[in-house]
Amino acid sequence: MELLPIPLFIHVRVLDIVDIVIVAFLLYQIYLLIRGTAAIKIFSGIVLLYFIWLVVKALNMELLGSILGQVIGVGVIAIIIVFQQEIRKFLLLLGSRYTTKGKSALESFLLGTDQNEVSQTNLDAIVKACKNLSETKTGALIAITRNSELEVYSQTGDIINAELSSRLLENIFFKNSPLHDGAAIIKGNKIHAARCVLPISENLNLPPNFGMRHKSALGLTEVTDALVIVVSEETGKISLADNGSIDYGISLTDLKDKLEQKLQAKR
Numbered sequence: 001m002e003l004l005p006i007p008l009f010i011h012v013r014v015l016d017i018v019d020i021v022i023v024a025f026l027l028y029q030i031y032l033l034i035r036g037t038a039a040i041k042i043f044s045g046i047v048l049l050y051f052i053w054l055v056v057k058a059l060n061m062e063l064l065g066s067i068l069g070q071v072i073g074v075g076v077i078a079i080i081i082v083f084q085q086e087i088r089k090f091l092l093l094l095g096s097r098y099t100t101k102g103k104s105a106l107e108s109f110l111l112g113t114d115q116n117e118v119s120q121t122n123l124d125a126i127v128k129a130c131k132n133l134s135e136t137k138t139g140a141l142i143a144i145t146r147n148s149e150l151e152v153y154s155q156t157g158d159i160i161n162a163e164l165s166s167r168l169l170e171n172i173f174f175k176n177s178p179l180h181d182g183a184a185i186i187k188g189n190k191i192h193a194a195r196c197v198l199p200i201s202e203n204l205n206l207p208p209n210f211g212m213r214h215k216s217a218l219g220l221t222e223v224t225d226a227l228v229i230v231v232s233e234e235t236g237k238i239s240l241a242d243n244g245s246i247d248y249g250i251s252l253t254d255l256k257d258k259l260e261q262k263l264q265a266k267r
């Protein structure tokens with residue numbers, strides 16, 4: 001058996017380190033995107049297959065190497081088909097999270113204000129509405145715009161563009177109101193839209209008591225940086241979703257503090 005010479009010095013260039021950091025970052029982003037979904041198992045399988053192929057190639061095992069090489073070659077197309085949803089989600093995330101961030105930064109620079117900023121008075125109005133909705137066990141779903149524009153979702157409902165007030169918010173979710181179904185979207189100091197359809201979370205590890213209202217609250221925060229408040233019709237409990245996770249059954253004080261903190265962090 002021929003022994004391979006062991007290099008005493010491995011030349012590592014700065015570009016190699018940059019290369020490794022970029023790949024690690026991309027892999028981590030993919031992991032964040034698909035954790036908790038069925039795709040994580042497929043992804044692990046593909047990574048494992050790729051490493052086996054590298055080892056097989058290094059050992060010069062011709063036949064197995066060529067078979068695995070073929071599989072990996074066709075695999076690119078298979079990946080696109082299998083990960084269709086995730087790729088779509090990733091592009092949507094890139095588009096809404098980063099491009100619109102640049103846009104609002106430019107807007108605020110030019111106009112001197114942030115169009116999506118919610119004033120303290122209106123923040124208090126949202127908390128007050130949640131208190132009343134919770135006490136009367138009226139189901140509600142309220143999305144608050146931050147950097148990501150939620151226009152795609154607003155368009156699925158009715159555009160209102162009304163001044164924000166606790167009474168109007170309560171009225172929207174009143175059971176007999178024609179606008180009560182779906183989500184209300186707040187943009188700056190306006191209730192921008194109501195009756196909106198939000199994307200459903202694909203997280204498979206959610207508690208069984210999570211229905212569509214909570215799943216769609218989570219779903220929106222998985223693809224945008226919006227904050228979503230849920231008031232449960234069943235229990236009256238208030239929850240706050242952000243960045244793909246949800247704080248279930250929080251107190252009003254917690255809701256107020258978290259909203260202030262999360263919206264402040266954006267300012």
Ligand SMILES: Nc1ncnc2c1ncn2[C@@H]1O[C@H](COP(=O)(O)OP(=O)(O)OP(=O)(O)O)[C@@H](O)[C@H]1O
Nearest residue numbers: 139181182183197198211212213214216232233234
């Ligand atoms: N994709 C969606 N986007 C926006 N709203 C939705 C969506 N799917 C369901 N909803 C809203 O959720 C309501 C159904 O809630 P469901 O009972 O399934 O949820 P839940 O999480 O169990 O909440 P609750 O505790 O209030 O019952 C619908 O009437 C509708 O208003």
